[in-house]
Amino acid sequence: MRTPLPVDMFDEVCPSDLTPIRFGDKWAGMVVRCLEGGPRRFSELRVPLRGVTAKVLTASLRGLERDGFVRRTAHPDRTVEYELTPLGRSLLGPLDAACAWAAEHWEELLDAREAGVSGRRSPAAASPGPGRGPA
Amino acid sequence: MRTPLPVDMFDEVCPSDLTPIRFGDKWAGMVVRCLEGGPRRFSELRVPLRGVTAKVLTASLRGLERDGFVRRTAHPDRTVEYELTPLGRSLLGPLDAACAWAAEHWEELLDAREAGVSGRRSPAAASPGPGRGPA
DNA sequence: CTGGATCCGTACCGATACTG
DNA sequence: CAGTATCGGTACGGATCCAG
Numbered sequence: 001m002r003t004p005l006p007v008d009m010f011d012e013v014c015p016s017d018l019t020p021i022r023f024g025d026k027w028a029g030m031v032v033r034c035l036e037g038g039p040r041r042f043s044e045l046r047v048p049l050r051g052v053t054a055k056v057l058t059a060s061l062r063g064l065e066r067d068g069f070v071r072r073t074a075h076p077d078r079t080v081e082y083e084l085t086p087l088g089r090s091l092l093g094p095l096d097a098a099c100a101w102a103a104e105h106w107e108e109l110l111d112a113r114e115a116g117v118s119g120r121r122s123p124a125a126a127s128p129g130p131g132r133g134p135a
Numbered sequence: 136m137r138t139p140l141p142v143d144m145f146d147e148v149c150p151s152d153l154t155p156i157r158f159g160d161k162w163a164g165m166v167v168r169c170l171e172g173g174p175r176r177f178s179e180l181r182v183p184l185r186g187v188t189a190k191v192l193t194a195s196l197r198g199l200e201r202d203g204f205v206r207r208t209a210h211p212d213r214t215v216e217y218e219l220t221p222l223g224r225s226l227l228g229p230l231d232a233a234c235a236w237a238a239e240h241w242e243e244l245l246d247a248r249e250a251g252v253s254g255r256r257s258p259a260a261a262s263p264g265p266g267r268g269p270a
Numbered sequence: 271c272t273g274g275a276t277c278c279g280t281a282c283c284g285a286t287a288c289t290g
Numbered sequence: 291c292a293g294t295a296t297c298g299g300t301a302c303g304g305a306t307c308c309a310g
Contacts, residue, residue, distance in 0.1 A: 020163060020202065021229055024155035026283070042292055054293060056283060067155065068247025078290085078291055087243050090236065094156055097232040101225065108222050112203025161303070177272055191303060193273055213271060213310090 005034055009048035018109050019102040023095060024067075027052055027060040032084065032091055035070065039083035064088065140169055144183035153244050154237040158230060159202075162187055162195040167219065167226055170205065174218035199223065 010030055023029035027049060034045050042061075046052060052060075061082060064070040069088030073081045102109075145165055158164035162184060169180050177196075181187060187195075196217060199205040204223030208216045237244075 020159035020204075020226070021233075022157045028155060051284090053284060053286090055285090055295090058293060059282085066247070068243060068250075069155075074292090080292060087240060087247065090240055091155070094229070094232050094236045097229050098156075101229045105222060105225060108203060112201070112222065115203075186304090188304060188306090189271095189273060190275090190305090194303085209272090215272065 005048045021098040039081040140183045156233040174216040
């Protein structure tokens with residue numbers, strides 16, 4: 001897959017922190033989505049993941065690599081490519097399920113929030129949702 | 136469902152922090168599992184959720200309540216019951232999917248960890264897994 | 271019994287600056 | 291290009307003590 005990743009692949013403000021379902025850290029789910037179509041370079045990943053710093057993206061990728069979801073390949077020309085392992089690819093199923101759930105219940109989530117007992121914070125909800133949510 | 140929740144409903148040490156899939160905060164997924172069979176009292180929930188302090192469990196329940204997954208009912212005898220709302224119940228689908236995934240790939244997860252590049256920490260993996268994993 | 275209040279350690283995440 | 295080093299803010303989670 002050589003077509004560049006769209007800058008607006010993920011909604012940045014909209015449904016964030018709405019779905020309670022998360023995959024790994026804040027960016028892991030989105031990274032997996034980005035790698036769905038094939039290997040990607042480090043800087044390619046930074047396009048749709050707007051705002052992520054190199055440090056944080058590196059940390060997320062290291063975690064995914066360590067857990068066997070992603071394989072890192074360094075080329076002689078100093079570029080690096082990341083791709084999903086079979087195990088990482090197997091995450092796409094649950095990921096799709098989570099996205100489908102979020103899309104289906106987004107309305108209710110919003111309603112619950114605005115009707116919610118004021119002041120009360122959610123536990124650890126996170127990860128971008130519907131628009132093209134990764135998790 | 137009046138049968139008490141089993142103390143060993145969740146493995147406590149074994150597969151924890153292995154699956155990258157989380158529902159809400161650390162306990163939210165397990166709480167939802169506990170409420171699957173019907174309303175439960177606060178102290179009932181503390182049985183399978185060994186080690187959780189009252190404060191933390193309360194916080195988790197408040198979050199679930201705020202987000203519309205759980206309804207809280209206080210009785211005159213000072214006991215409190217929590218039950219899943221329809222929205223909360225809808226989480227059982229993705230939850231099952233996550234558990235199935237974890238059960239299926241538990242082996243690979245363990246392998247990846249022990250073969251993992253030493254010293255490298257995972258991003259935000261968490262929540263008990265297979266044994267009877269909630270998330 | 272069901273929490274609330276407080277203190278505190280740790281993890282995560284971001285910004286900035288620097289490097290092979 | 292693909293990171294690393296450092297610093298700091300914040301949120302989460304646990305321990306302990308206290309209260310309606």
